[in-house]
Amino acid sequence: MNLLVCALESSSNVHLKELKKYLSSDTVFLGVFDKQLGTPLYDLSHLAIMGFVDVIKKLSFFFKLRDELVELAASCDKVLLLDSSGFNLPLAKKIKEKYPNKEIIYYILPQVWVWKRKRVLKLEKYCTHLCSIIPFEHTFYNDQNKIKYVGHPLVDEIKEYKTTISTSNIIVYMPGSRKSEIKNHMPIFRQLVKKIQNQQNIIVIPKNFSQEYISLTYGDLSDFIISNDTHSSLLKAKFAFICSGTATLESALIGTPFVLSYIAKKIDYMIAKTFLKVPFVGLANIFFHKMNKQAIHKEYIQDEVNVDNLYGEYEAFNRKDFFKNAEILRKYLQTGSSQNVAKIIEK
Helix, strand or coil, X not given: CEEEEEECCHHHHHHHHHHXXXXXXXXXXXXXXXXXXXXXXXXXXXXXXXXXXXXXXXHHHHHHHHHHHHHHHHHCCEEEEECCHHHHHHHHHHHHHHCCCCEEEEECCCCCCCCCCCHHHHHHHHCCEEEECCCCHHHHCCCCCCEEECCCHHHHHCCCCCCCCCCCXXXXXXXXXXXXXXXXXXXXXXHHHHHCCCCEEEEECCCCCCHHHHHHHHCCCCCCEEECCHHHHHHHCCEEEEECCHHHHHHHHHCCCEEXXXXXXXXXXXXHHHHCCCCCCXXXXXXXXXXXXXXXXXXXXXXXCCHHHHHHHHHHCCHHHHHHHHHHHHXXXXXXXXXXXXXXXXX
């Protein structure tokens, strides 16, 4: 089977890699994805962007990419879209218009429960199957025959959880995967390393980043040990400083205490703040809010992201309560998603 795939995010490709294990050996990926999974149209490291302003700067390229993928869909049996709704939802519309009978599966759905809830109508119109990884997400949809909670991919991908509170001397730093996230966080993380002494400092960098890109984007990394493996790094760590994103949920599931930080361009933040419909940024906190429980980790946003606040949280963190909450979180998500999504693709 030829499967048209559009996975623009680093995290999406981690999920895609796990999903591929459950697909038939004759399944061939075509489109945009990590080069370790086949032969993509473009190198993912050049597509890592963040925010409304960044998207506008690259509009011409993304229009070109969309048209190329629509043409490529002609030679594919089915279509698999992962996350990145700003690109993938218009792509789904174009493919549906040109190939009305083409089966389109959307995995890692746009967070309509956060904002832009009208996207539900488009998702239901253009897509054949909607694979939800959020337990409560289906309640925001009209067509319950199209949407299904398939479990969460991190439950598949995390092979080992902490059984005791860590006493290691390892601290993990995760400044994100997008260029602006990294540049915003690295100066603060370098100061933290100087402040928290006599520790082993691991920085997690997506493995698809070239050495040239790392040098230009991260700056001086002489105080860090570079890792490309999020799960093993978090498993060994006693604490983590993490830019908002999937990694915060990974850390919560594994049982590694952390603090979340988020820095965006001011205009992006003001736009997001106006429309967001949830009280938290981190998924673990959002899940606990849905369970009518208190947030399990601290979140620092914009100007709050500074050395004093992050260091203070590192010192004051209630590790015992967090460890108990990690187990509650794992039970809440129930199961992994990869095998269930593979069944939907191949049926």
